Amino acid sequence: MSLRDVEVRARKTEAIIALAIILATSPIIIGFSLIILSSFSKSMVTNFDPSSFYPTLENWINLFQGRSAAVGGLREDILKYTLNTAVVALGVSLVVTLVGTMSGYAISRMNFRYRKHFLLLILLLHAFPGSVLIVGVYFIYRLMSPIAMGSITTFSFFYVIIARASLEIPMAIWLMKGFFDLIPWEVEWAALIDGASRLTIWRKVMLPLVKPGIAAILLFGFLAGWQDLIYVRTFLAEKTLATFIEYNLGTLEFAEMPLVAAAATLYLLPTIIFFITSQHLLLRVSLAGLKR
Amino acid sequence: MEYKLKDFLRNKKYESLIFILPALILIIIFYILPVALSVYISFTPLKNWNLDRYLGTIVGFRNYERFFHMLQYDPIIRNVFLTTIVFIGITLVINVLGGLLLALATYFVSEKFSSVFRTLWLLPRMAPIAVYSLVWYYFFHGSNIGTLNSFLMYLGLIKEPISWGYDIIPWGPWSIIIFVNGLVGVSFGMIIFTSAISNIPKELVIAARVDGASNWQISTKIFIPLMKWHILYVITWQLLSLLTTYAHIFLLVQWGLVSKQYGTTWSLYIYQVAFTGRTDQGLAAAAGVILVIVGGILGYITLRILGFERMITKPRGDI
């Protein structure tokens, strides 16, 4: 909200503030734009030198054809990496949503014996980011890998998804709790009097009424999985766009850099799309944890 | 009467258990167990993830002793510790102040303009980490391909490109990692504060305007006093977050943009020691356990300060 309709002062101050905001935001705008631009150029344009901008689609062609290493002609399947990234993202999204909606409902509406303790645990974990526990998480990975029974790749996907999803669980539970809290008690009591079990109420009455929350969590979970670097590089037996970029920055010749820029632009695409289409949802999700 | 699974599921006592079971399982496996295992590993000489060889051996507090010894005498580790403190301290201030300033500034300009720019500020947080790192890799690159270098050379402020991450010790790498993480952190405060401001009744601001208050006066005399809880919330949350975050600076060190000593924080150090280079998991675990303890205490203090009790309201009904 802003004060436009009650503006009693000169427009001049507003213009100055706007300019300051633009100035502050400029590194972000410039930084990202240059990378995107570089993907369409023969060489990186990150140095404001107009002469280095030689428009071409070469990088993109090379990218999709898998020619990323100048030496050795190793083929890299960018579509596969994109798919891998998507699989991880989707998996995280689904796990986070499922667990969040179940636990969020229970905390919001059910008075069970250790509710307060569970809530305290969730809040504590919410406050304490779990990424520093990765040594232990990897240890468990090693301990569990015999279960894989030969298919280490599938197991690694499975593990990355639930491990990464677990990082977001406390926040997801808290978010969904907030949404469930908003539903009037009477609607649920009416269903109980009508004879429904808790599970039926959850499925048929509560979930349809928290659709915005579910959409928010699905989106948020997807983005969390999509953007991840540390977990996929530590656990996943295959490459995602993140690890592709990490490895190729070091190994490529200088002249091939724009190809990495193309990969980065591709990687950035879903984020941009979600940004434009679901602004309000992102804002809502980011408010999770705030209870006042 | 046969007791079927269906009856078990319908039993009121276990209803709630079913709903929280998935979360409980995940929490045990990925939070509680790792802490326990990390503690155990910290008492072993585990290296290179050679479980068979080292896991059965207990070497007592040797890893902890090594860590504290290195803290005192090894300049590299000392610098990591120093970097951590400087990083957290300065980034915290930037995050809170930046978020506050942005929230206040966007309040006083048109809504359309504000929402566009608030969205832009979400980009660092939402963008893929690898892409984000790539952006700043080129921005701060030490050669003349670096955006900052070419900008300053164009303005005539410097004659040759500067390797920010290596030549200007320690503030070069420090500034870079603070800047990179700062941009991510600012969006958190910005969102919280924007929401808080929007909950302040418009009438207060109108009344102040009619009395002739300027933007600055409205901000300092009305908004900030009413946002005390939110400011506290952002400070405590960000503090914990900064203590444990490392993903956004990992690649900057890995790619050699910044010097290792002055670009690594404690949490990143743990990851490095465990998974790259020397892969000494025993040592990493010890450093990790200490960090977890510090983080756990801070987390608990955070919740007490913020009034945990108030966040919980009991459900209604006895069913």
Next chain:
Amino acid sequence: MVSIKLDRVTKRFGKVIAVDNVSLEIADKEFMALLGPSGSGKSTILYLIAGIYKPTSGRIFFGDKDVTELPPKERNVGLVFQNWALYPHMKVYDNIAFPLRLKKVPEDYIRKKVVEVTKMLHIDHLLDRYPYQLSGGQQQRVAIARALVKEPLVLLLDEPLSNLDALLRIYVRAELKKLQKKLGITTIYVTHDQAEALAMADRIAVINEGKILQVGDPETVYNRPSCKFVGGFLGNPPMNFIEADLEYSDGNAYMIIGENKINVPRQYTEIVNKLRLDKIIMGFRPEDTVLMRRESAVKGRICLYGEVYAVEPLGREYIVTISINAKLLKAIVPRDQVFISGEKIVVCPLEEKIVLFDVRTERAIELLI
């Protein structure tokens, strides 16, 4: 259809006692109103009967069956909430069908029942709409239909008319009463509106601060309130109360109010003489009061001298506020009697309608015997 009994039921929420040792019996097919101000505990009693709350102590019976431990699902009650609590994401048809679908009965049976109950409530043409597309009155009927469709033993209504506009309220009142008689279903109706309770109920239970003060049919509760609160809660404008000292001389008892000295009403002389109280509260209703000019004869009546404070014309009648002994009382007079503010007049309550209350306990003094 069943009778309901609450046996010394108490409900505590932490330190707060919402329902205090309540014992109540509702007969089969009876329409019982729970009447009381906001926060008196009447809704809590309703939810205790429904099974949403469990009593802290005491038991609840449906007929001979002790239902205290049973969850709502197994009590077979229908509850209409104050804000109707319809499922916003379901159509009217699905809202009403929901309880039956849970019982897993065949779909054509469900359809038959839904059509039946919606026809009875005149909403059978709205089955395809969503709650937000309906008016308040229509939503309320859907809520009632949903409660009735499973043919419950008991119908519970929590201030169902309070969200309707005034004219609609009066219309629906009559409809609900008719419906209840037709179905013959035991009904408990929670309200804070005394006119509603008087108009619709077979019996009224007056509640305040978690306690039941009086249970009786409308006539008894209205004309023979058991305590000052009941007397003051029923009736609009409410009952007048004025304190009087009691004087006993030459074998008679007299009430002293300021400069007035009046006889104790005939129906009370024996009790008053027996109890020998010092003070008393006299209660009488505005509509049972006659106003006369001082010049007129007051023979044979119990009258007080006072001054007109204000006059409110209501079209059909006037409400005259009179000041007696620094207290303000009201009287209702027919529209051909015109009084003006400041006028000195005589206030004569009908002797047989006067109710006397004990000052200390505020109970009707006949209960002190």
